[in-house]
Amino acid sequence: MPITDVRNNELQFKDIVEKYPQIPRFLILKIDVQRRGVYYTQNALNKIDPNIYQLIGSNVFFASLGARDPKIKSVPESLILKDGTTIITDPTPLEQNPYVVDYRDGKFVLVDKDEIVEEVEFWEKPDYYGKFTSSGVPMDSIVFARPQRLNITPTSYCHFWKNDNGCKYCDLVPHLREDGVIKKKLSAQDAYETVREAIKQKGRFANICMTMGSDVNGKTPFDAEVEYYIEILQAIGKNFQGRRFPSQVITTALNEDQLARLYNETGLSSYTSDIEVLNEDLFKWICPGKEEWVGYKEWKRRLVAAVDIFGKGNVNSGIVGGVELAKPRGFKTEEEGLKHTLEEAEDLISKGVSIVYIVWVPRPLSFFKDQKNASLEYYVKLTIGLNALREKYSLTIDFDDYRRCGNHPNSDLLRVL
Numbered sequence: 339m340p341i342t343d344v345r346n347n348e349l350q351f352k353d354i355v356e357k358y359p360q361i362p363r364f365l366i367l368k369i370d371v372q373r374r375g376v377y378y379t380q381n382a383l384n385k386i387d388p389n390i391y392q393l394i395g396s397n398v399f400f401a402s403l404g405a406r407d408p409k410i411k412s413v414p415e416s417l418i419l420k421d422g423t424t425i426i427t428d429p430t431p432l433e434q435n436p437y438v439v440d441y442r443d444g445k446f447v448l449v450d451k452d453e454i455v456e457e458v459e460f461w462e463k464p465d466y467y468g469k470f471t472s473s474g475v476p477m478d479s480i481v482f483a484r485p486q487r488l489n490i491t492p493t494s495y496c497h498f499w500k501n502d503n504g505c506k507y508c509d510l511v512p513h514l515r516e517d518g519v520i521k522k523k524l525s526a527q528d529a530y531e532t533v534r535e536a537i538k539q540k541g542r543f544a545n546i547c548m549t550m551g552s553d554v555n556g557k558t559p560f561d562a563e564v565e566y567y568i569e570i571l572q573a574i575g576k577n578f579q580g581r582r583f584p585s586q587v588i589t590t591a592l593n594e595d596q597l598a599r600l601y602n603e604t605g606l607s608s609y610t611s612d613i614e615v616l617n618e619d620l621f622k623w624i625c626p627g628k629e630e631w632v633g634y635k636e637w638k639r640r641l642v643a644a645v646d647i648f649g650k651g652n653v654n655s656g657i658v659g660g661v662e663l664a665k666p667r668g669f670k671t672e673e674e675g676l677k678h679t680l681e682e683a684e685d686l687i688s689k690g691v692s693i694v695y696i697v698w699v700p701r702p703l704s705f706f707k708d709q710k711n712a713s714l715e716y717y718v719k720l721t722i723g724l725n726a727l728r729e730k731y732s733l734t735i736d737f738d739d740y741r742r743c744g745n746h747p748n749s750d751l752l753r754v755l
């Protein structure tokens with residue numbers, strides 16, 4: 339069935355805004371745009387000034403994940419709404435029913451069914467873009483900017499793909515194989531110099547986030563991954579005076595010794611390890627590499643152990659919202675998916691591990707390429723449910739909120755509820 343037919347049976351943006359008045363309209367719009375993607379008209383593309391805006395395409399260490407429309411390359415990194423809400427989304431072919439970004443009457447606008455829904459802007463290019471490290475590497479190929487966060491992805495390869503056990507929603511390595519950028523590695527000196535330059539821009543950046551694919555190598559699995567994080571974090575840390583600097587890593591679930599090393603040997607201040615889907619059977623099916631090397635129960639146990647080391651409010655885990663409904667083994671209904679996801683989320687949240695979600699996008703090079711993500715209402719309920727649990731257990735997610743990350747609808751709520 340074409341995606342558009344399915345969508346027409348679901349409550350649409352305006353209906354959801356009316357039904358959930360406690361959730362900001364901009365946040366509901368963000369979720370819907372992430373679910374459906376965007377299509378840039380040629381008129382809009384002609385007006386997007388690359389000297390002002392941050393465009394996709396320059397990071398050589400960690401190429402952007404494959405867009406739903408792989409033909410489109412040079413488009414804005416992402417969108418920003420009038421209240422500062424960021425919308426990380428990607429170009430999507432018109433036949434998949436995306437929102438349209440157009441330029442009308444001197445403004446960029448989001449359009450749906452030829453009706454203007456909202457004005458929109460794009461992320462501005464930071465000052466360090468276009469500059470080079472002393473070894474001649476373009477800084478914007480090493481560290482890419484979100485509006486208020488520096489993202490460092492020191493290497494692009496994920497070792498779970500060696501025996502084709504990559505996560506089923508992920509297109510990282512297939513995409514890299516196509517682009518031929520596998521296994522470049524960032525040097526600690528280049529990382530240090532780029533961060534030094536980036537933070538000269540006053541008032542722009544509030545956090546630094548580092549992530550890369552899993553690396554199973556080492557005496558104990560993932561020792562090599564830990565070593566590399568430590569090397570880069572120590573180099574970046576030289577730019578800051580205090581013992582700790584505003585920072586986050588998103589790693590494979592590490593054991594206590596590895597976590598203690600990260601905490602004691604660097605200035606790292608918060609820790610994330612993404613469990614991706616909150617159900618053991620689905621984890622085994624959807625994330626076979628994570629299951630092979632760590633396992634679902636152990637992944638959860640290690641997240642809780644990280645709270646003892648990094649402290650409550652400094653540890654979280656990401657899930658791919660909606661992937662629990664993937665066919666054929668996922669939950670059969672959205673009601674069931676939501677109920678089980680929130681139950682498992684509560685188990686972790688009650689132990690000090692907050693949960694943030696991203697909207698699942700079935701990407702063309704992923705195993706789940708032909709599937710569809712959940713309804714807008716499902717995501718709004720997931721947003722409300724996760725936020726209610728966070729409040730129930732008095733957890734903060736400041737290090738991964740709308741300012742630092744901007745890619746988790748539920749942590750966007752931190753500023754309004």
Ligand code: SF4
Pocket residue numbers: 496497498503504505508509510550551552627
């Ligand atoms: S751990 Fe899973 S989601 Fe992360 S890069 Fe590897 S395959 Fe992709």
